[in-house]
Amino acid sequence: MAHLRTYRSTGLIAQSSGAAIAALKARAAAWDVPLTETHEELTMSVWGCELRLVPHVDGMSVDLSAPEERLIGNLRDSATEIFAEVGLDIAWDRVDAGALAPGLSLMRVLRVTRPSPGFVRVRIAAPDAARFTEGSMHFRLLLPPKGREPVWPRVQPTGRVGWPEGPDSLHRAVYTVADHGPGWLDFDIFRHDRSPTCDWVNGDPTGQTVAIIGPGGGGIPTAARVHLFGDQTALPAIRRILSEAPGQVTATIRCASADLGDTASDPRVAVSDDLTAALSTTAIAPTEFVWFAASADEARAARKHLQSRGHDKKDMTVAAYWS
Structure with a gap:
């Protein structure tokens, strides 16, 4: 059986600091990502990666693990910034200074x-x-x-x-x-x-x-039932989801007919001039996934509407593609 490679990096903070623990907890809350705390370590999970903060007698270690090398770089960048905000520097085991940004x-x-x-x-x-x-x-x-x-x-x-x-x-x-x-x-x-x-x-x-x-x-949303709503700026993403999503997908699009191309003849696609109204009148079960992308105002309205219906945030993606 093939094993996926795990990339790792470790950094050291010279002093054990409650400020580091508080900073990591605050960032996990701001990002709404899982945080696990034991007597021995504090672990934040994000992007399929882990950041572990481990206290020692003479300081703290910051241990990173990720499935891709670029994600280690991204996590190192974020960790450095998180702790720098509370005045703590990290001495990393290896930094490819001068290299292009990760990814x-x-x-x-x-x-x-x-x-x-x-x-x-x-x-x-x-x-x-x-x-x-x-x-x-x-x-x-x-x-x-x-x-x-x-x-x-x-x-x-x-x-x-x-x-x-x-x-x-x-x-x-x-x-x-x-x-x-x-x-x-x-x-x-x-x-x-x-x-x-x-x-x-x-x-x-x-x-x-x-x-x-x-x-x-x-x-690509992997739910068994997916509802897409988007304007012309979201058309490339909607086309990709329609092509690759494994579940049952329908889409409501606001777009000029000349730009829809073959998408116009897709029986799963409907056209509407009012995406928020279309969202509010579509029957959507609580376990079905909603993907919405349009202007910032429309995205805010869509998010508010879905929250009012009790739709779980894990079952929706609402994005502002323009302001």
């Missing part, structure tokens, strides 16, 4: 196409493209300001990731993997005004090098 890949733009009036499709390629197609559906596209050479985020000696600031600050928009093949992946950009990504793609970036970081932001 960041440099990709080459292969081509730009126009699949429908409202969307542009971009194909990017790199040897590790396949890892963005597993687990979560989304990634962040990192774009430097127009006219500036990119400065990518890199690991600092402390274990934190240093992100460029000021004139080198990166635009960090989230996109969904729409299609993929050996060494490449596609993502769709909804065309709209005042968008740095749209300005970038309108300049024909074919051949350019871009950075993406992830994956993250949630995966």
Whole structure:
């Protein structure tokens, strides 16, 4: 039987401190993630990883374990920040200072196409493209300001990731993997005004090098019954879920008919101009999963409505795709 590899890292805090314990408890509560406390250690579980805080006579150890190397890097970054907020430094066993941020890949733009009036499709390629197609559906596209050479985020000696600031600050928009093949992946950009990504793609970036970081932001719902609600910005994610979800799925979409393409003929799909009204009139059992993505105002209304119906938060994903 094959065994999954576990990646580990350990850091030391020079003094035993109740502040460290309080900081970890506060972060677990803020993130709403499991926290287990015994006489010997405090363990936070997040992203399929574990962070264990273990007191010793002369200090505390911070022990990390994760199923992926990039997740160890992300957890190290977060742990360093959590304890730095209460004035505690961590001496890590190993830090690859100067390396690109965990989960960041440099990709080459292969081509730009126009699949429908409202969307542009971009194909990017790199040897590790396949890892963005597993687990979560989304990634962040990192774009430097127009006219500036990119400065990518890199690991600092402390274990934190240093992100460029000021004139080198990166635009960090989230996109969904729409299609993929050996060494490449596609993502769709909804065309709209005042968008740095749209300005970038309108300049024909074919051949350019871009950075993406992830994956993250949630995966394909696996519930037996899934209800999707989303506007045109959510269309790429809805298409992906309709294609890959193992359960019974229906979708209600607000989108121009010309952009729906083959999705318009899918019998599982309905079109509505009012997503919150459609949500409120849809019969949804307490154990069925609800996925909702649209504007921030609509997301707030959807979350409030589902909470008023007693829908458990583990059975819903409500996201603001734009403000």
